[in-house]
Amino acid sequence: MRNRRPTLVELEALRATITNGTTASAARRLGCSQSSISRALALLEARLGVPLFERSGRLIRPTAEALAINEELDDIFLALDRVASGMAAIPxxxxxxxxxxxxxxxxxxxxxxxxxxxxxxxxxxxxxxxxxxxxxxxxxxxxxxxxxxxxxxxxxxxxLEPFHSSFLACVMPADHALARHEVLCPADLAAMPCIALTRRHSMRSRIDQLFADAGVTRRVVMETSTAVSALELVRAGLGIAVMNPYPLADRRDATLVWRRFEPALEYRxxxxxxxxxxxxxxxxxxxxxxxxxxxxxxxxxx
Structure with a gap:
């Protein structure tokens, strides 16, 4: 292409897609059509000569190059925010x-x-x-x-501005009998002692409903107010927990295993x-x- 300098529209499309996860969400955020976002990203990739997203069907994931470019854009968009809000300077x-x-x-x-x-x-x-x-x-x-x-x-x-999606998972000691399964469902937990978050947590009622819909009464032996303490109770062998794996599962603790739980329940x-x-x-x-x-x-x- 003749002009290799990206346009502001292209950079906004890149930033919005990385922040929101999909071109459809980016389009809603910027108040334009999904096709215009896709077109802007294609033009930007052509100008820069590098792939900005890995595509698999309808899913996209930013490449390392895209994330690096996005970080470089911080000061540019902060300056634009300053102009828009009439601030004289950003300390x-x-x-x-x-x-x-x-x-x-x-x-x-x-x-x-x-x-x-x-x-x-x-x-x-x-x-x-x-x-x-x-x-x-x-x-x-x-x-x-x-x-x-x-x-x-x-x-x-x-x-609220989402930055990550994850799905309900079951965590248990690595030597637990259910650890051999790749996917668990309410019936698998019917007789098992369980650790649950207290009812003031917004997702507690939805998890309870999953078990009720399956005709299973969960055997809750302890309730706790935080996910961190739930994990420690599981580690102590007091029961297993059905909870959001993010971001606790990234610790890769060899004493615990996480397994997918179905029906799926999304956390944002x-x-x-x-x-x-x-x-x-x-x-x-x-x-x-x-x-x-x-x-x-x-x-x-x-």
């Missing part, structure tokens, strides 16, 4: 407050904080480790710049952002690192 120093439940705070967020600090050493990061419902309140009240959750809270003061891990005020520049930077890291750590049960 590089300051504070970033992130709120997350323990499952995310002790794994994914910790790794991201190290990467963020390496790039922005002048920024003080404050990590608030709280329950998911508290995460939403902190962001809505302006006491956190960004939150992370895998629940589906309804609150007018926040909006989301960034919680304020709806009434602009998202801070540092929060946007952290969110972009988060999206890239989540795609690089794509995981599914064995």
């Amino acid at each position: 590089t120093a300051g504070r970033l407050t992130v709120a997350a439940p323990p499952a995310f705070a002790l794994s994914l967020v910790s790794r991201l904080a190290a990467r963020f600090r390496a790039r922005y050493p002048e920024v003080l990061i404050q990590l608030e480790v709280v329950a998911s419902d508290i995460v939403v309140g902190l962001v809505a009240e302006g006491r956190a710049d960004l939150g992370i959750t895998d629940s589906a809270p309804m609150h007018s003061g926040v909006r 891990s989301c960034c919680v952002l304020p709806s009434a005020v602009p998202v801070t520049p540092h929060a946007r930077r952290f969110q972009r690192l988060l999206s890239g890291q989540a795609r690089a750590e794509c995981w599914s049960p064995d």
Whole structure:
């Protein structure tokens, strides 16, 4: 092509597709047609001479080159945000407050904080480790710049931007009798002692309904308020748990195994952002690192 310089439309299409996971979602985000997104991505690939997505049927996954380009775009889009909002300048120093439940705070967020600090050493990061419902309140009240959750809270003061999808899985000790199965269903767990999250978790009722629909009464022997503690109870041999594998399963603990559970139940891990005020520049930077890291750590049960 004559002009190898990408257009803003092409770069927006790339960024939106990486952030939202599909060209259809990117089109909805940008308020255009899916065909225009696909066309912009094709033009961008032709200009740059590198593949930006691996395609398998209707699924696409960004290549390493695409993720690297997306990171380089951070400052460009921050500058555009500054112009749009009329800000005179975006400070590089300051504070970033992130709120997350323990499952995310002790794994994914910790790794991201190290990467963020390496790039922005002048920024003080404050990590608030709280329950998911508290995460939403902190962001809505302006006491956190960004939150992370895998629940589906309804609150007018926040909006949710998904960055990862995962599906219900069963975790158990590696030597458990059910570990030999590749896929488990409610009937397999009928007589087994189970660890469950407390009923204040939004997904608890949906998991209970899966068992009820199958005509199975789950034998819950312990309830706990966090996924991290559920995992420790499983490790202690007190029972097995049906829960979201992300991001805890990436620890690859040899003492535990994860197995797919059917019927499938999807979890959507989301960034919680304020709806009434602009998202801070540092929060946007952290969110972009988060999206890239989540795609690089794509995981599914064995």
